[in-house]
Each structure stands twice: as structure tokens, then as C-alpha cells.
Amino acid sequence: MAEEDVYTRPGPTNDIYQTLTHPPNPGTRVQRNTAQHGDTGESKKNVYRAAAVCLGLMCLLLSASIIGLVINNNHLIKHLTEQKVTFETTLDELKRRLCELPGWQKSGCGCYYISRVLESERKTWEESRQYCRDNQSDLMVINSKEKQDLVESLHQRVWLGLTDTETEGTYVWVDGTPLTTPTFWKNNEPNNGPYTSQGEDCVEIWNKGWNDRACADYNQWICEIVM
Template sequence: MLNMKGHEDESGMVLDIRNLSSPARSAALNRFTDESVEVATSVPGRKLHKWVAGSFCLLCILQAALNVSLRLALPLQQDSMKKELEEQKRQLDYMASQVNVLTNEREELKRKLEDFAHYAQQGWLYFNGSFYYISSIAKSWQDSRDNCSQRGAVLAIISSREEQEFIRQQQKVMWIGLTDRETEGVWKWVDETPLTASFWYSGEPNNFKGRNEDCVVINHYYSNENNWNDAVCENEYSWLCEKHM
């Protein structure tokens, strides 16, 4: 064993290298170095080999566990992504449908505003979703109906007390779209709907003096809520057209 003083030879004696000549001293050091390398590569090398082999086995086990984990996790991840994509698609479809609804509503509102401006300029009156046109001349019931058709409207159909009140306030004798010409006593509106709410003046309808009174006119009893009167359809009165918005 080499120390600060010397080197042990094969006989076990400790030699003091300080007393050796330079060539002998170099030879002793070279011999020590060769022995040290042999020891370092023999004894620690076996431990290193075992450590490397153990580490490799551990890495193999970890790799196998990782592969199993990935195979188990991948389907779950794919299902989660699929559900997320489906939810996003559903939301996009819903948003697209809402855009279409809003677009249609905007177009409908635009059309109504244009109609409102048009009919207001033509002198039509607006009430509760409908425009009303009161003629300034007189015609028979059928000619009045035809005139309303030409205007894209119908002779007025009164379906509520509020509408009757609005029409009564115009204080004008005029035809409305109610008749029993098809079947006597069965009153229908021009759109073929049956009469439900009625506002007949007292004693009406009555086919006065046996005349064939098959068409209805708003009479001159403006102060009375009930002011309908059946009249001969060939009589000439003003008329009231109605156009639903």
C-alpha cells in the first residue's frame, strides 16, 4: 500500500520511496497505478453491473405500467373529448337557430314598419294589430267587398268589444263583412268564420217589412254600443276595410 513514505513490495515490507533513485521511484509509482486501476475495474465494476441490471429491470417495469396506463386512459380521454365536441356542436347549432330567429323577427318587424308607413300615408287607421280604411263614397255590399279585396283587405271582421268600440267611435254608417246570404239566419263573416260576439241594435236583425236584408251595416246610433243593422245588400253605404298586419 502506498503512503507518503513508501510502498509495500511482494514480501510485505514497506519501502520508503524517498530513499529510492528516480528510475526506481517511477517504477514503483507505475506499479501502484496499475494495481489501483485493476482494483477499481474489478471490485466496484461488479457492483455497477448489478446496479445497471437492476435499473434496467425497473425501467422495463415502469415502461410496462406506463403502457397499460396509457391504454386505459386513452379511451376515457377520447370519450371525454367526443362529449365535449358534441356539446360544443349543440351549442353552435342552438346559436345558429337563434340567429335565424332573430333575423326573421328583424325582417318581419321591418316589413311591418314599412306597411305601417305605407298605410298611414294612405289614410288608414291602426288599431290592435290591424289597419282600417273608411271609404269616402258609397257602394253596395258586394262592390264594397270587392273594393276591399283590391286593396289587399277584407270588409271589417269584428271579433271583440274593444274593436266594436273603436269602429263605433268613427261615427259613420258603413258596411262590415257579415252576411247570411248563403243560409238565411246563419250569419258568417267574409272569411267564413261563424258569428260569435254580436252587437245588434235592439230588434235587429229583422228583415224589416219582409225585405231580404242579408248584409250588415253599422247604423247611425253611434251613442249605443250595439248598433248593427241588417240591410238590403244592394243599398249603397260607405264601407270599412280591414287588413291584419
């Protein structure tokens, strides 16, 4: 009886024999592997779907941001345009009122201030220009025969807004434009002051013609506001 119990008792040895005599069905392993691969494929699809959704949301947010920027930019352009119109209107009104002040006179498309004929009120070219700029104007630019006729009618020596201080012989108006025709130089002018050591780099109207003169000399002047 003792020997019989040894051979019939269940244990690890019998499990091994059972495995050897009844091997597992290969189909079961294939099914398990197929199921595992199926789970992996489905997981990848879910990841792709999530990525696509996130990308779509990002595109929507980017589009909304661009639209918002365009709208804000349009509002800004409109605001700046309105401000520009308001500024120009205010500036025109200021110029009109300035022309009504004593000493100013309107002529053509401009408004002019001619300094008084007093020795004590004469200024250098730079001082004269600064006076004009302090009064929202600048030294006169002559670019037409009408303007030349205006200064000739004064019968005074006055500074004009013309100089070649930057480059000798290259005359430029105070508004930045180069000197072109028409020109109204006196005979043998400009000559850069051959008898002076400091040269002559600023221009005045004198005896119905232009004359270059030392900028440090004292003279009358004429300011101009272009309307």
C-alpha cells in the first residue's frame, strides 16, 4: 500500500508527466499572441487619434489668434488714421491763426514773417533759423518766380533757407531739397567769399539777387509757413 501511495500521490512529478503526455494546444498560443497584437494596434490607433485631435485644436487656436491680430491691426490702423486727420486739422488751424498774428502776412500758398529793420534785432543765419523754428516755421525756400518776386519787393537784405555748410558748393534748402532751377544768383555769385577767411556758406537776398555770405554775419530774415 505504501508503494502504491507514492505513485498515485499528486505532485510536481505528475504535472510534468501530464505536460509531456498532453502538450498545450498551439492554437491557444497563437490566439493569445493575436489578441496581444490586436490590443497593441488598437492602442496605436488611439494615440494617433489623440494626436490628430490635439493638432486640430492647435490649428483652431492659431487661426483664432491670427484673426484676432488682424482685427486688432485693422482697429489700430483706423485709430492712427483718425489721429493723423485730427493732427493735420489742428496743424492747419494753428498755421491759420499764426498767419493772423502781428508781423505775419499771407501770400499765395504760404505765410511769412519778415523781421523788423532794426540793428538790434539782426541775427546770424543759425539764430534766424532758430527763431523761425520756435514759431512753427523755417527760413524761406524759394522754388518759384512768385516767391522771388515777393522777397525782391521787400527791398531788404534777409537770410534765405539755403546753405552749403555740409558740402562746399552743394547748396541745399532747409526743407532738405537740393538747389535746382530756378536760381536767382547775382552776377559772379556764389563765390564763397574770396576776401574772407571764414568763407560764405549761407545765402541772403540782396539787391534783387542771391548772394552767399558768412553765416556768422548779422542780418534780417524771413520765415515761411507752407499752407
